[in-house]
Amino acid sequence: MEYPGNLFVVAAPSGAGKSSLVKALLELDSHLVVSISHTTRPPRGQEQDGREYWFIEPAEFRAMVERGDFFEWAEVHGNLYGTSRAAIESRMAGGEDVVLEIDWQGALQIKQLFPHAVLIFILPPSFEELLQRLRRRGEDGDDVIETRMSNARIEVDQARHFDFVIINALFETALFDLKAIVHAQRLKYAAQRRSKKAVFDALGLN
Template sequence: MQYPGNLFVVAAPSGAGKSSLVKALMELDQRVSPSISHTTRAPRGQEVHGREYYFVSRETFDQMVAQDAFLEWAHVHGNRYGTSKHAIEQRMAQGADVVLEIDFQGAIQVKRIFPNAVLIFILPPSWEELRSRLERRAEDSADVIEVRLKNAAQEMAHAKEFDFVIINELFERALFDLKAIVHAQRLRFTAQRIARSDTFQALNIS
């Protein structure tokens, strides 16, 4: 499937820093817009329905699955998460760059539908640091943190299926890497458009 904007998919084990990095990217770059997923997980302290996620019941989620409303969806850490077609289609049709913050299963589904999607995996610098970030974030119970750490190894085994891997040790350095990937993709996209169209004419370049 072709689309006029760029699609970036960011995945990482819980606590590696993907939400912080994506948020910082969007503050610096107004051309990137987020996709708001649906989830059956309960909201955390500061989360707002329609901002971080659409928090829905399992029944509503299953109904949406039955209606084919999701581009992709997956079971993650005991809950369901999905990208609704509605969340991204309009912005993509307008040519916006959209960033999906989803798990590796979703990322692989998206790449099948949109082969030009850029898959970016964020790794923590160490296991100790991953655990201490989850603990310092102080949003999840000890049980939930253990489930997330247990799932992290399996998630990280899929990093090799991604186009880019960023190690989020120093935050500013990782943000620089993420900006560089977005920038490089835009340049590649321009080259692809020129290769398949009369872009020289459209730009008035003779």
Template structure:
């Protein structure tokens, strides 16, 4: 089903800067709304329930998945992550543009269910830089970093299956690129026909 609103799906390996980029994008674009995912992992640092994630137990998460409550869900780094189907569909049905921050597995699932979704992959400028960014976090054990670097090689290989790729070498440039993708999507014929219906009608456009 095609909804009035756009769905932007952003994926990246851990440490590529996905969350920071999406946060900056939301600050620049009041028409965008972020979808809060469910996860079975524990909160980190200053994370709050209902702000960064809906934190649930693994048992509750799997029960929700069994009921079909998730648009997509996947296991990432040993934890479960999922996107509420009802929340996404309700927002898009009202014409809202929604952005999701999820892993590549979930992004590809969504593309199958919702072909109109716009998939965006964030790449680090190099493997060395990705390693340094993970190290700079200072709150991750070396063995966890090693695992994430190994997973990153699998994740980066999936970039070819996405609609757009943004290289996060210079943060401000990457934010501009991300915003440009959102703007371009809104200027597509179908989107303009929905949002500027009076103009299209006056010009006898189908």
């Protein structure tokens, strides 16, 4: 089923700046809303339930999987993450543009369900810079950082499957690129036809 709203899916290896870029984009674009995913991992730093994620127990997550509540779900770094079916469909049906921050596995699953979804991958300028960012973040021990770096080498290779790739070397430039992608998608013929159906019907366009 086609919805009038657009769906933007942003993925990246941990430490590439995905969350910071999406947060900045949301502050600049009042027509975008973020879909909050469910996860079994504990909150980090100042994260709050219902703001960054819905933090739930593994048993509850598994029950949601069994009920078919998720569009997609995956295990990442030993934790489970899932995207609510009802939350996405209701917002897109209402004409809102939704942005998802998920891992590459979930992004590719979403693309199968929503062929019109726009997949955006955020790359670090180098593995060395990614390592420094993870260390500066100060949230993980050396063993966790080592795991994240090992996973990052697998994750960056998935960028080839995405519609757009942004290299986050300079934050301001990467944010400009992200805004440009969102704006360009909204102006595509198919997207305009979905969101401005009355205008297209009046002009005899289909």
